[in-house]
Amino acid sequence: MKHTRSRATGRTTLAQVAALAGVSQITASRALRSIASVDPQLAARVHDAAKALEYVPNPAARALASARSQSILVLIPALSNQLFIETLEAVQGILRPRGFEVLIGNYHYCQEEEEELIRNYLSFQPRGILLTGFNRSEAATQLLAKSGVPCVYMMELRQEHGIVCVGFSQEEAGAKVADHLLSRGRRKLAFVGAQLDARVLQRRDGYQQAIATAGFAPALEIMTPEPSSVELGVDLFNRILMEHPEIDGIFFCNDDLAFGASFEALRKGVKIPAQISVVGFNDLPGASQMVPRLTSVRTPRASIGEQAASSLLRLLDGTGQDTVTVDLGFELVVRESS
Amino acid sequence: MKHTRSRATGRTTLAQVAALAGVSQITASRALRSIASVDPQLAARVHDAAKALEYVPNPAARALASARSQSILVLIPALSNQLFIETLEAVQGILRPRGFEVLIGNYHYCQEEEEELIRNYLSFQPRGILLTGFNRSEAATQLLAKSGVPCVYMMELRQEHGIVCVGFSQEEAGAKVADHLLSRGRRKLAFVGAQLDARVLQRRDGYQQAIATAGFAPALEIMTPEPSSVELGVDLFNRILMEHPEIDGIFFCNDDLAFGASFEALRKGVKIPAQISVVGFNDLPGASQMVPRLTSVRTPRASIGEQAASSLLRLLDGTGQDTVTVDLGFELVVRESS
DNA sequence: CTGAAAGCGCTTACAG
DNA sequence: CTGAAAGCGCTTACAG
Known part of the structure; x- marks a missing residue:
């Protein structure tokens, strides 16, 4: 075998899929992303080839080329409160089936840590961010605004232009x-x-x-x-x-x-x-x-997670409004202790 | 401004940092990654430039070029059991300060889901994987083995060649x-x-x-x-x-x-x-x-998380043994109910 | 609807 | 110790 400068990883690449399907790389790319402009017959061939080669797209290459990832960040104040676990599970239940990777940022009720997480995760170019409440550092707020990444706020309500929130009073x-x-x-x-x-x-x-x-x-x-x-x-x-x-x-x-x-x-x-x-x-x-x-x-924490995730998805595909307040209410459950 | 085909994101890049520091891009890269071969004076200039430009490396580019990410996957069977939350927190406590991104995979005690998570996350080229116990599907085991990604097993013990585990009996x-x-x-x-x-x-x-x-x-x-x-x-x-x-x-x-x-x-x-x-x-x-x-x-779940993460780190930097069994024991706490 | 070329922002592999 | 070149595996921006 000739010595080369190859740095290939050994994984199947889009180019190989395209070659097997007998189309160009970009057509294969479009077919796999289900972009309508591809001829159904070609698309089918590409899908067959991808399956045959067990092709798995490289998320890093995709993110680099498109300047966007498939990940969505969820910022919660604690994992130790069952409350947020249920919200998180609901969020993942909506986002994972849609192909998004859910990044969990637990900031331990600490503003500095939340800010640091935002700074860090923003470098991953998340498609959207789910946040808990409105109380955060000025710097964190600025970072979010400057990034332009769509945000949805959970748990609390605030009627304000440009704010999408899901919670209860x-x-x-x-x-x-x-x-x-x-x-x-x-x-x-x-x-x-x-x-x-x-x-x-x-x-x-x-x-x-x-x-x-x-x-x-x-x-x-x-x-x-x-x-x-x-x-x-x-x-x-x-x-x-x-x-x-x-x-x-x-x-x-x-x-x-x-x-x-x-x-x-x-x-x-x-x-x-x-x-x-x-x-x-x-x-x-x-x-x-x-x-x-x-x-x-x-408290409707699971519904909050679901609806917040769905609202974010709508924001991403352009079918959502940029100012929404979803009040999911709450229920006083009277038992023996009062 | 001349119309170009530029797809730049507007973020500061390594090239800009290098230019400001008056060194080549690769030297800037090495300096920022603390690779010893860089002259301390140059390194200092690079760091200053990076700070001045608020440079944040692009993880996607880094992952693509090096075929490795800075992320470590943790696979746990449930988030609803406080037990695993404490393990998770301990893991993050070790890995995040070292610059690793912790990806959390909750498989809801479902082997199919665990397998799917492994398949998915492997495409992100994680540096290492922390797993819970040894009981998983044959396909999942194969995927892990084929990937060559270093693994550490938590919670259970098994003395077997090539297995690093931290837990108790x-x-x-x-x-x-x-x-x-x-x-x-x-x-x-x-x-x-x-x-x-x-x-x-x-x-x-x-x-x-x-x-x-x-x-x-x-x-x-x-x-x-x-x-x-x-x-x-x-x-x-x-x-x-x-x-x-x-x-x-x-x-x-x-x-x-x-x-x-x-x-x-x-x-x-x-x-x-x-x-x-x-x-x-x-x-x-x-x-x-x-x-x-x-x-x-x-049960020593926090210590398990800590030590498992530390063991994985040692595996990554080559200072660890590939066969280790760490028994952290347990304590029967006798109170009033027995 | 399809494709050749260029480019995303880094690091590897060499060479000096 | 330092750097010019090439390449990672995709998608964008054009052009046809």
Whole structure:
């Protein structure tokens, strides 16, 4: 074998497929991308050849030549919250069958990390980006805008020109919980917020406003930047019992906190809801089996993922509007704990 | 401006960086990749130029030219189990700082899907692959072997030439649980397995063997391919109460099943551990707060992710051995439920 | 509808 | 240690 400067990888290339099909490389390219202008007979020959040679396109070459990839970036604040896993799964369920590669960027509720991820992944020339909420660094926002990559925002709603978002009103959800607790005759209400991301604050705002509208005042607010967890719920519940024994209703910003409170209540002999009503948020797996069964707000995270992905797809193929607000609502699921 | 056939993207390119630094493109390339052969002075000029121009390398061009990417694929069976999330986070914690892009492939405990993911992602020419366990389709195994991409296996152990794996002995863990239940005087033992992936079966085998070795026999085995969940735990626990009231100890293959059992026991007034001992597996978040606090096996999933990623890195830079078995062990955490 | 040529932005393989 | 040339495997931009 003659020594050459060849750097070929050994993989079948488009050129080989074209040769076997007896067409030019560019016709093979068009046929495989299902571009209409190719004669059906030729296209069929190309497809046969590709199959016979087990041809797999080289995404790097494709990306380099076309200056666009087949990947879509999804930016989520955490993987540790089941909530976002379900959103992610729904997103992948829509995008993968359509041939897109889903890149997952978990920024651990950290703006700097989100910015870094955006900077990094933008170099991959993603076709689109799915983002969580609107709260990010100025630099990140600029990067996104400058890139021109289509974006869809998940979880929160914002009616603004050029914004496509899919979610529900976190404020209304918070208000609904407040109204529910008040309707149960609870008047000494506590709000317990952890992580303190934008959505928790929005829920808190809606909750506070509803209490005010009803002519009452919140009794207690515990806000901690620590991540939400069962353990934290135990601690904060104990703190309330010790320091604020008058509290008769608690709205936990996430179910896992409420789970911890429920466990501790069982241990301490505190009766839920007789003594204290407890409401969680997100209706995570297990909430309905808790003792007592937990009242919570069921959030449409899977639908949000689906619809956000679909909206992005429409943006990409030009059939979508560039300003859309999809409100998927939420549902207060009243169980035994309130 | 003269009309050209230019297809440039507008991004700064290596050529521009090289021009500004006053060196050739290839020298700029070497400098940025920290290849030693470049004169430190020139290298510094290149880095300055890159910074000044905000140069970001084009991964597609790089991948095309070098026939290798900077991405590493991680294949996990589920995202819905907190276990794998922690492994994933640990993997990313090692690989991202080293400049690798982590591609996540979730195959939903489905061999066909895993095979499809491997086929797809192989076209991206990943530098390495992190896999979960050894149980996969023949075609998937072939694809991996043919590709020549370095692989590291997580979770299970197998001493075999050419295999690098990081995990713990699932059999030993199962045996440990059996011995523990027996040491508590339990003689009517039930094993409850869900999902029925390879690791669950290995735990079951170890557990059965330990019981036999101790001179006893298992009383009941419930095996269901359904995914593990709190709800399923409730149902299966009820089934045991109804159909096998003699059972005095249960080993649930995953904590969430044990969570469900604990809730149902509280509801039914079944005393754990007085009437039935309950042991879970994985020591998931919340296990220590359960009522009663759940005895479980703490698995080193984060360390597994870390060490697997590090082993892969060593394989890539040539400093690793191609046959390694890293046993990270496990810990039986005895709490109130047994 | 089809194709020859050029080009995407890098790195490899040589040569000096 | 440095560089000119070629090439990676595709798609774009033209032209017919």
